[in-house]
Amino acid sequence: MGKVLQKGWRPFLVLVLFFIIWELCTKIFAIPGWLLPAPSQVWLEAIYGWSHYTGHIFSTVQLIIIGFTVGSSIGVLVAVGLHLVPFLRQAFYPLLIVTQNIPIIVLAPLLVIWFGFGMLPKIMVISLVCFFPITISLLDGFRQADRDLNHYMLMAGATKQQIFWKLEWPNALPSLFSGLKISATYSVMGAVISEWLGASKGIGVFMTLASSSFRTDRVFVAILFIVTLSLLFFLVIVLLENMVIKWKSGKEGDNIESP
Amino acid sequence: MSHLKIEHIEKSYGERSVLKDVSFSVQEGEFVSLLGPSGSGKSTLFRIIGGMTAPLSGAVYLEGEDITGKRGSISYTPQSPSLMPWRTTLQNVLLGQEIVGKKDEEKARDMLERAGLKGYEQAYPHELSGGMKQRASFIRSILSPQSLILLDEPFSALDEFTRLDMQQWLLSIWSEYKRSILFVTHNIEEAIFLSDRIIVLSDRPATVVKEFNIPFDRPRREDLLLTEEFLHWKKLIYQEMRVLNE
Numbered sequence: 001m002g003k004v005l006q007k008g009w010r011p012f013l014v015l016v017l018f019f020i021i022w023e024l025c026t027k028i029f030a031i032p033g034w035l036l037p038a039p040s041q042v043w044l045e046a047i048y049g050w051s052h053y054t055g056h057i058f059s060t061v062q063l064i065i066i067g068f069t070v071g072s073s074i075g076v077l078v079a080v081g082l083h084l085v086p087f088l089r090q091a092f093y094p095l096l097i098v099t100q101n102i103p104i105i106v107l108a109p110l111l112v113i114w115f116g117f118g119m120l121p122k123i124m125v126i127s128l129v130c131f132f133p134i135t136i137s138l139l140d141g142f143r144q145a146d147r148d149l150n151h152y153m154l155m156a157g158a159t160k161q162q163i164f165w166k167l168e169w170p171n172a173l174p175s176l177f178s179g180l181k182i183s184a185t186y187s188v189m190g191a192v193i194s195e196w197l198g199a200s201k202g203i204g205v206f207m208t209l210a211s212s213s214f215r216t217d218r219v220f221v222a223i224l225f226i227v228t229l230s231l232l233f234f235l236v237i238v239l240l241e242n243m244v245i246k247w248k249s250g251k252e253g254d255n256i257e258s259p
Numbered sequence: 260m261s262h263l264k265i266e267h268i269e270k271s272y273g274e275r276s277v278l279k280d281v282s283f284s285v286q287e288g289e290f291v292s293l294l295g296p297s298g299s300g301k302s303t304l305f306r307i308i309g310g311m312t313a314p315l316s317g318a319v320y321l322e323g324e325d326i327t328g329k330r331g332s333i334s335y336t337p338q339s340p341s342l343m344p345w346r347t348t349l350q351n352v353l354l355g356q357e358i359v360g361k362k363d364e365e366k367a368r369d370m371l372e373r374a375g376l377k378g379y380e381q382a383y384p385h386e387l388s389g390g391m392k393q394r395a396s397f398i399r400s401i402l403s404p405q406s407l408i409l410l411d412e413p414f415s416a417l418d419e420f421t422r423l424d425m426q427q428w429l430l431s432i433w434s435e436y437k438r439s440i441l442f443v444t445h446n447i448e449e450a451i452f453l454s455d456r457i458i459v460l461s462d463r464p465a466t467v468v469k470e471f472n473i474p475f476d477r478p479r480r481e482d483l484l485l486t487e488e489f490l491h492w493k494k495l496i497y498q499e500m501r502v503l504n505e
Contacts, residue, residue: 146341148337148338148339148341149337149341149343151311151335151337152335152336152337152341153358154309154311154330155309155310155311155330155331155333155334155335155409156330156331156334156335156354156355156358156359156403156405157330157331157332157358157359158331158358162358166343166354166357166358167343170343170345171345173345245345246383247344247345247346247383247384247385
């Protein structure tokens with residue numbers, strides 16, 4: 001933790017400087033609040049309007065958690081399926097990449113047309129952005145299992161199932177977590193996008209309302225919440241990772257950056 | 260009856276012949292070294308003995324039973340210690356038993372203690388030194404239910420001092436547990452010091468050129484390495500191998 005503080009002050013300082021310059025600019029050039037509110041204004045809005053926001057935040061968080069859980073479960077299942085059945089991998093791997101080339105903004109309204117305004121299309125949007133990083137990183141993790149160890153297991157007479165559970169799965173866990181980290185931040189985006197399309201509550205709804213009524217300060221408040229939520233989710237995954245992966249040596253991460 | 264018997268193994272990849280009429284045997288409790296230049300098809304031979312690759316012709320017998328193309332009959336120790344980074348030392352040495360289905364944790368703890376790994380049972384591989392990892396890897400082989408151990412250049416990555424220690428340790432463990440060992444190396448000295456018998460393989464295609472019976476008494480000590488007789492053997496084998504390379 002000391003290390004985080006030691007290194008964390010640099011980006012923090014940049015951020016503080018940025019806000020100071022922003023604040024000064026709005027004052028000096030007398031920019032009207034509806035065009036670009038000063039950070040202090042945004043901050044005040046966030047604090048005074050808090051009770052007004054809690055409902056929205058709660059609804060979005062709920063959506064993110066459900067969507068992320070569904071999406072990452074699908075991601076894991078797809079990866080395991082594709083890994084264990086070579087035919088499926090050959091058939092579906094290229095198609096997986098195609099699914100990522102369809103812009104989600106285009107797809108989302110279609111989902112609403114097909115499935116209505118309920119939870120389902122929203123969860124589908126989040127799952128669609130979530131599963132891909134997980135599937136790809138897991139597949140890589142499975143494939144990168146140590147060759148000597150694989151050799152050893154085969155010679156010792158291990159079954160395919162044993163090789164999967166004792167070698168490939170644990171070997172892929174670090175990759176799984178890198179996928180989960182990316183997906184966690186994506187899922188926040190996915191949730192906001194899905195709420196734009198039609199919902200009664202949520203940060204996305206609140207954001208559309210704010211921007212259409214020129215409450216720019218509220219748009220910034222929404223951005224602040226989105227960033228905070230993304231960071232929080234990311235942090236939760238990192239904590240989980242540290243709990244699950246106890247074997248990582250200090251080599252990775254610690255020595256990469258030296259001042 | 261010999262423990263392991265290799266009979267007229269042939270293998271080629273496309274046009275290139277890798278193994279040509281390879282035949283030899285390992286007796287019960289014997290320590291046999293395969294000596295040959297790197298890349299002379301030794302790993303292919305191991306893959307065949309381990310049942311991972313089928314030979315073009317020839318057969319592998321273990322205790323009289325044909326095990327050609329059958330996996331799980333021998334215990335293999337790869338060149339790198341190949342411990343699973345997510346398993347503790349204790350869990351790692353139990354892996355071989357786990358694959359077959361019965362675990363004997365008592366014995367594992369006991370062996371770890373005697374290998375000087377007491378206190379490291381719950382340590383992960385990255386916390387161990389190179390020699391410790393190698394020892395854990397051996398213990399895994401010895402704890403495995405298979406009676407024949409294949410060792411694939413296990414000391415090639417260690418420094419000279421650790422290597423000597425490890426050789427001594429291997430010999431003491433081997434004499435205690437009396438497993439048959441087939442040891443692959445390209446180091447002549449190591450082969451003489453450890454083995455009862457040395458089988459010299461030629462380079463591409465590999466075939467058995469000569470066998471040497473090493474007469475030194477056991478237990479063998481480090482000072483053996485400096486005796487006149489040891490050097491004589493070394494010279495003999497060295498000359499044999501130089502002829503091969505020309």
